[in-house]
Amino acid sequence: VAAAEDYTHAIHVMEPPTPDCYLERANALAALGGNYIDEAIASLDEGISRIGPLITLQVAALDLEIKHQRHADSLDRLDTLIATFPRKDRWLSKRGAVLEKAGRAQDAHAAYSQALEAMAVLSSRQRNTKATLELKTNLLSAIKRVAVKVN
Numbered sequence: 001v002a003a004a005e006d007y008t009h010a011i012h013v014m015e016p017p018t019p020d021c022y023l024e025r026a027n028a029l030a031a032l033g034g035n036y037i038d039e040a041i042a043s044l045d046e047g048i049s050r051i052g053p054l055i056t057l058q059v060a061a062l063d064l065e066i067k068h069q070r071h072a073d074s075l076d077r078l079d080t081l082i083a084t085f086p087r088k089d090r091w092l093s094k095r096g097a098v099l100e101k102a103g104r105a106q107d108a109h110a111a112y113s114q115a116l117e118a119m120a121v122l123s124s125r126q127r128n129t130k131a132t133l134e135l136k137t138n139l140l141s142a143i144k145r146v147a148v149k150v151n
Contacts, residue, residue, distance in 0.1 A: 003028040004039075019054050022047030030064055037068050053084070062094075071102040089118040089132070093139055100142070105149035112142045 007025035011017040022043055029040035044061040048054070058081060065074040078095045082088050096111035116139050119127060126132060 001028075001032065004032075004043075016051055017047070019047060019051060019056055022051075022057060023060055026060060026064070037064060040064055041073075066094075066098060066101075069101065071098055074098045087118075087122070087126075089115045089122070089135065092118055093135060093142075096139075096142060096146075100146055105146045109143060109146045109150055112139050112146065115139050116143075 004025050007021050007028065011021050011025070014021065026040040026043045029036040029043060041061050041064050044057050044064070047057045048061070051057075058077065062074060062077045062081070065077060075095065075098055078091055078098065082091045082095065085091065092111050092115035096108045096115060099105075099108035099111055116136070119132065119136060119139075122132070
């Protein structure tokens with residue numbers, strides 16, 4: 001708690017505060033668990049509001065929401081990320097994973113399929129990177145996995 005308070009003080013005296021201050025405060029709060037998770041996410045959202053929608057802050061908030069099974073909040077944040085970034089395959093894949101964890105197999109299947117479609121329009125160079133090929137393999141497995149639940 002004292003560490004979070006120190007970061008809060010730093011945020012108030014710095015102009016502008018650094019993203020690291022918001023990240024570290026959120027990490028300190030999240031480590032406490034329980035109701036502090038709400039405060040950790042609120043800290044990151046404050047940073048997003050104050051210094052802009054930096055991907056590091058958005059992903060940290062998304063990761064906390066996913067970890068604590070806040071499916072609706074995770075999906076809302078993912079929808080914002082999908083709308084914001086030109087490359088959508090990774091965000092759609094995460095969206096599918098959240099939907100699958102929420103027990104929404106049909107919606108998860110659709111999101112995973114959309115991720116594959118988004119991948120298909122990438123340049124040849126982008127489609128053939130190791131990370132993209134691994135994502136494609138994972139998406140194909142996920143589609144098969146949720147197809148069983150849909151049928």
